[in-house]
Amino acid sequence: MSFAYEHLDPELADRLIARAGLDQIRAKVDAGERLAFDDGLRLYQCPDLAAVGLLAHRVRTRRHGRKAYFNVNQHVNYTNICIYSCKFCAFAAKEGEERAYLMTPRIVEEKVREHLHEPVDEVHMVAGIHPTMPYEYYLDVVRAAKRARPDIHVKAFTMVEIDHMLKVSGKSEDEVFADLRAAGLGSCPGGGAEVLTDRVHKAVFREKIGPQQWLDTARKVQRHGFQMNATMLYGHIERDAERVEHLVKLRDLQDECGGFMAYIPLAFWPYHTDLEHYGHVTTGWTDLRNIAVGRLMLDNFPTVKAYWIMLTPASAQVALAFGANDIDGTVTEEKITHDAGTDAPMRLTQDELIHLIREAGFVPVRRNTTYDRETVVDSALAQA
Numbered sequence: 133m134s135f136a137y138e139h140l141d142p143e144l145a146d147r148l149i150a151r152a153g154l155d156q157i158r159a160k161v162d163a164g165e166r167l168a169f170d171d172g173l174r175l176y177q178c179p180d181l182a183a184v185g186l187l188a189h190r191v192r193t194r195r196h197g198r199k200a201y202f203n204v205n206q207h208v209n210y211t212n213i214c215i216y217s218c219k220f221c222a223f224a225a226k227e228g229e230e231r232a233y234l235m236t237p238r239i240v241e242e243k244v245r246e247h248l249h250e251p252v253d254e255v256h257m258v259a260g261i262h263p264t265m266p267y268e269y270y271l272d273v274v275r276a277a278k279r280a281r282p283d284i285h286v287k288a289f290t291m292v293e294i295d296h297m298l299k300v301s302g303k304s305e306d307e308v309f310a311d312l313r314a315a316g317l318g319s320c321p322g323g324g325a326e327v328l329t330d331r332v333h334k335a336v337f338r339e340k341i342g343p344q345q346w347l348d349t350a351r352k353v354q355r356h357g358f359q360m361n362a363t364m365l366y367g368h369i370e371r372d373a374e375r376v377e378h379l380v381k382l383r384d385l386q387d388e389c390g391g392f393m394a395y396i397p398l399a400f401w402p403y404h405t406d407l408e409h410y411g412h413v414t415t416g417w418t419d420l421r422n423i424a425v426g427r428l429m430l431d432n433f434p435t436v437k438a439y440w441i442m443l444t445p446a447s448a449q450v451a452l453a454f455g456a457n458d459i460d461g462t463v464t465e466e467k468i469t470h471d472a473g474t475d476a477p478m479r480l481t482q483d484e485l486i487h488l489i490r491e492a493g494f495v496p497v498r499r500n501t502t503y504d505r506e507t508v509v510d511s512a513l514a515q516a
């Protein structure tokens with residue numbers, strides 16, 4: 133099995149990159165130098181996507197060799213009832229609407245129990261911001277998952293939920309994070325960041341926390357010893373310069389706190405949202421570009437994840453040769469993207485994830501949430 137670009141003569145690769153006008157950026161990448169804002173813009177605007185991908189693959193290979201990670205996980209979106217009406221969201225509902233639902237902690241426990249026969253390592257829980265559920269509800273949801281499966285890693289609550297808990301708990305920051313840790317929270321997912329610029333915030337998610345508050349909350353989470361991820365929701369009204377601004381803000385915070393595990397560019401699905409009239413599902417071209425530029429700009433993020441639910445399995449697979457080193461997990465049941473019209477399945481089996489990775493010439497490695505336990509699935513291939 134050959135590896136992406138393996139047979140490409142490095143000098144020819146450099147010539148291709150130079151002809152795309154990226155020679156200065158290549159020199160920085162090869163020297164391990166940090167890319168500037170303008171470099172990011174240039175990478176977004178360079179018509180030669182293959183050259184951008186070659187560079188990103190170089191960086192990805194330096195860090196991870198042939199390895200491509202996946203995990204065995206389960207999503208639980210415990211409520212879709214939300215006080216906010218973000219324009220990009222098809223998932224949120226108001227109380228009383230027919231499609232509105234709220235899982236009690238007992239239901240969350242049952243959801244986790246349903247998969248006890250499978251080797252699930254992680255439960256990923258994000259949801260709407262319910263208008264009346266008290267602070268204790270969030271702790272109970274985490275406790276419920278741990279009760280069902282004590283060894284499971286609970287990755288839950290975006291910065292939006294954490295910010296909400298800090299406001300409604302009536303407790304100090306230290307107490308809230310101590311409560312979350314005692315309940316069994318392991319880490320936080322990267323959602324809710326959307327695009328970290330004031331213009332996009334005002335235009336499409338003005339009621340919800342904005343760029344500064346997302347970053348401030350992420351800082352609190354990391355200072356209290358939790359690791360987390362970071363996302364960017366692309367493919368709606370954002371401009372290239374705003375994408376780069378977003379990446380630079382994440383990179384600065386990572387320099388300061390060091391608690392980000394993965395960057396996950398999320399492809400926007402427009403159906404049933406207030407942005408539906410934009411009419412475009414992101415293309416493979418845009419998906420691969422966002423993966424590659426993320427890999428090149430975020431020199432201090434260990435992982436770039438191609439989340440197959442939003443990218444589709446086909447784009448996520450190809451993204452492994454454009455800078456991504458992780459394809460996410462088995463997922464099982466997902467509502468946020470499916471409400472917005474994705475045609476990806478809700479679940480992939482371990483075998484299907486392994487097949488995607490292997491067929492693209494990478495070595496499948498099953499990991500836990502925090503990447504400190506890994507199992508190479510096919511060691512023969514690893515040595516090939």
Ligand code: V47
Pocket residue numbers: 220221222258290320321322323324325326361362363365396398399400401402405439442460468469472
């Ligand atoms: O915060 C909402 C986004 C996020 C849409 O950390 C949409 O490992 C596309 O954060 N089209 C939730 N995206 C998902 C998320 C996530 C997913 C997988 C892994 C991890 C991780 C995190 O989904 C939301 C929002 O940014 N979203 N609506 C939509 N129509």
